[in-house]
Amino acid sequence: MEFLTVHGPAILFYLFAAVAVVAACFVITMRNPMYGAIALLVTFLSLASLFLLRHAEFLAFVQVFVYGGGIMVLFLFVIMLVNLHRLKESRLFGQNAPLAVIVGLLLLGLFGTLFVGMAFAPTQAAPPAFVEVDGEALGNSQAVAWSLYRDYLLPFEIVSVFLLVAMIGAVVLGRKQ
Amino acid sequence: MEIGTQHYLVLSFVLFAIGVTGILVRRNMITVLMSIELVLNAANLNLIAFSFQHGNLTGQIFVIFTIAVAAGEAAVGLGILLALFRLRSTTQLDSARELLG
Numbered sequence: 001m002e003f004l005t006v007h008g009p010a011i012l013f014y015l016f017a018a019v020a021v022v023a024a025c026f027v028i029t030m031r032n033p034m035y036g037a038i039a040l041l042v043t044f045l046s047l048a049s050l051f052l053l054r055h056a057e058f059l060a061f062v063q064v065f066v067y068g069g070g071i072m073v074l075f076l077f078v079i080m081l082v083n084l085h086r087l088k089e090s091r092l093f094g095q096n097a098p099l100a101v102i103v104g105l106l107l108l109g110l111f112g113t114l115f116v117g118m119a120f121a122p123t124q125a126a127p128p129a130f131v132e133v134d135g136e137a138l139g140n141s142q143a144v145a146w147s148l149y150r151d152y153l154l155p156f157e158i159v160s161v162f163l164l165v166a167m168i169g170a171v172v173l174g175r176k177q
Numbered sequence: 178m179e180i181g182t183q184h185y186l187v188l189s190f191v192l193f194a195i196g197v198t199g200i201l202v203r204r205n206m207i208t209v210l211m212s213i214e215l216v217l218n219a220a221n222l223n224l225i226a227f228s229f230q231h232g233n234l235t236g237q238i239f240v241i242f243t244i245a246v247a248a249g250e251a252a253v254g255l256g257i258l259l260a261l262f263r264l265r266s267t268t269q270l271d272s273a274r275e276l277l278g
Contacts, residue, residue: 013180017188028199033207040211054229059240071251078255082262093202100201107194147234159245166249173256
């Protein structure tokens with residue numbers, strides 16, 4: 001029992017990280033996009049669990065609702081709309097795979113510098129992000145709401161206009177000519 | 178063993194690399210759009226890890242904006258996909274070589 005209380009967060013982190021990476025590999029290797037979409041859903045859910053481990057409870061639920069619910073349903077609808085059974089896919093990968101190898105090598109170099117930098121990084125865990133209002137500590141959702149509607153009100157409204165424009169654009173693009 | 182910010186950075190980097198690989202090598206536009214979502218999720222993980230390390234909520238607010246932008250991008254991208262499918266009866270990106278239609 002003591003083993004679990006000490007090592008529990010680390011075990012959960014490695015478990016969900018492994019699930020996320022394996023599912024992400026399935027997303028880009030599956031021939032049928034339907035299976036890829038299911039793997040993407042698994043990635044989103046394990047990332048939501050990782051958000052919970054970093055005390056971002058509100059965003060974990062936003063991840064489940066918006067990504068797991070909204071965006072995933074959009075993808076599945078479009079996959080069913082385009083009816084991929086008629087399309088035979090002879091080659092899985094495009095012609096710029098050599099370019100991808102070069103970019104991958106550059107990314108590998110970045111990864112190496114990241115590992116070197118890890119040796120010098122401070123490892124102390126910070127306290128969870130709380131906001132105090134009238135001397136009272138707020139929970140994560142309340143704190144995010146306070147910060148969002150007090151300090152970031154204008155960007156929030158701009159994002160709402162952006163979503164309206166994106167919705168109109170999607171309707172115009174998807175309409176029959 | 179303590180899980181620190183650097184563990185989250187490594188995981189975020191791996192997810193980002195997988196997403197970029199998917200964007201670059203796949204021919205199917207649906208898979209490319211899903212790889213873009215992977216890249217945005219890797220960025221979100223970074224923002225939340227740094228938000229926790231500094232005890233500052235700004236990173237979490239930015240994640241909300243990123244999710245909104247990702248939703249708009251998915252809607253417009255899938256609209257373009259439907260337009261391409263109506264024009265060419267395929268979702269392979271190789272077949273969309275010019276923008277004139």
